[in-house]
Amino acid sequence: MRIIMVTAGNYGARVVNTMAVHGLAPQIVAVFDYTGEGGDFLDDPSSLLPARTPDADLTVAAGLGGDLNLVAAEIAAESGSGGIIVESHAPGQLPDGLRSEIDSLVDCAIFPTPFCSLEPVGDPHIDTFASRFGKPEVEMEGNDRVVSVKVKRSAPCGSTFYVAENIRGVPLDEVDVAAGEKFHNYPCLASMEVDPRFGDTHLHVAGYLTREAFKRAAGVPGAHAEVDPEVCRGAECGFICMDVCPLVRLSMGTIRRGVTAEVDPFSCGACEKCMRECPSGAIKMMGPGKR
Ligand code: SF4
Ligand code: SF4
Known part of the structure; x- marks a missing residue:
């Protein structure tokens, strides 16, 4: 697999370094670094394209703000990459309109938020990357x-x-x-x-x-939320706990919906949002210092 990295800032440098040190150095065919370039909006992203782009299978954008991600997508299209991974690690880094534009330029575009939530998606090149880097x-x-x-x-x-x-x-x-x-x-x-x-x-x-x-x-879940099935009234509340859990909102299976709600204690980050919002008082925090 041939990978092009399009990066900016300390975060982008860290990602390149991690990939190189931990086995993907031979696969990286180019690194285009845009530290200090552009801003959220660029009049002409094409003006920042490199003079020459090598052929590649996958493009990875890390640490780019706003329209610089469009530059990465144009590089991906130019290289023949069938897939692009565009991470975001801050609110507003990738507005919906920008995602649509990137989607239209590359066959398979994914937007892990944050990057360390990436799991295989069914694309061969993205999945090869995601077998090594992504959700820990x-x-x-x-x-x-x-x-x-x-x-x-x-x-x-x-x-x-x-x-x-x-x-x-x-x-x-x-x-x-x-x-x-x-x-x-x-x-x-x-x-x-x-x-x-x-x-x-x-x-x-x-x-x-x-x-x-x-x-x-x-094999030890540590701090986590636990639902008392005798007290939970999911049918009445509409499973509010699932609406407020940040991990469920990021498509993780942290809370399962059955007759009652059920929390996966290993996945739970113990943020306590579900406990605060549960109208039945069915959720308690468990683990060290919580009982
Ligand atoms: S918010 Fe409370 S009552 Fe509603 S489904 Fe979740 S645990 Fe059950
Ligand atoms: S404590 Fe936070 S992370 Fe855990 S289930 Fe509740 S809302 Fe989700």
Whole structure:
């Protein structure tokens, strides 16, 4: 697979570095960096196209603001890329109109929000990338404490590798808290501004996704919401908890809808929004210090 990277800023550089260090260097046929170029609106995005664009199968846009993402899409079209991944890690970085324009230029365009939510989508080249980078997934060895961690899929910024290297020796029942702390030490460059699309910040969601990977691997769910099925009245409230959960709004299966609501304790980020909004008082926070 041949990959073109179109990047800007520290975030874009981090993604390129992570891909190169962790096995995709031979696949990267070009890096076009637009740090310091343009703004949200460009009169003529085509004026920023490189003089020569190599053939490629996949284009990845990381760290670009506004119309610079259109430049990435035009590069993708020029290169013959059948797929483009355009990440966003801040509210307003990719307005709907811009997504439509990018969609019209490349056969398969996807917009992971944040980038570390990426999972396979059914496109061969995007899925090859997503098998290595996207929503964090790890395997862990240990009895009472973490002995070793194998990263199966890292957040594209590389934070999963950092957490994996620094969590050895932590008791399994403290993995949730430790993973959250290590993640923030990296530190994540996603926005701290609430995104109205899902009602939380990109930074928080990225943290929930990292903690989920380590909690699942440890087999200990840590802090999470739990629904009392005897108290839940989903048919009456219309499953408000699902409407307010930022991860459900990002198409994660964090809350399942049956006769009552049911929370996946490993996926839950413990943001407490569902507990605050439940009209029946059916949701409690569980885990360390919560009972
Ligand atoms: S908001 Fe409360 S009552 Fe409604 S479905 Fe969720 S847990 Fe049940
Ligand atoms: S606490 Fe509730 S709203 Fe927050 S992530 Fe967990 S299930 Fe979703």
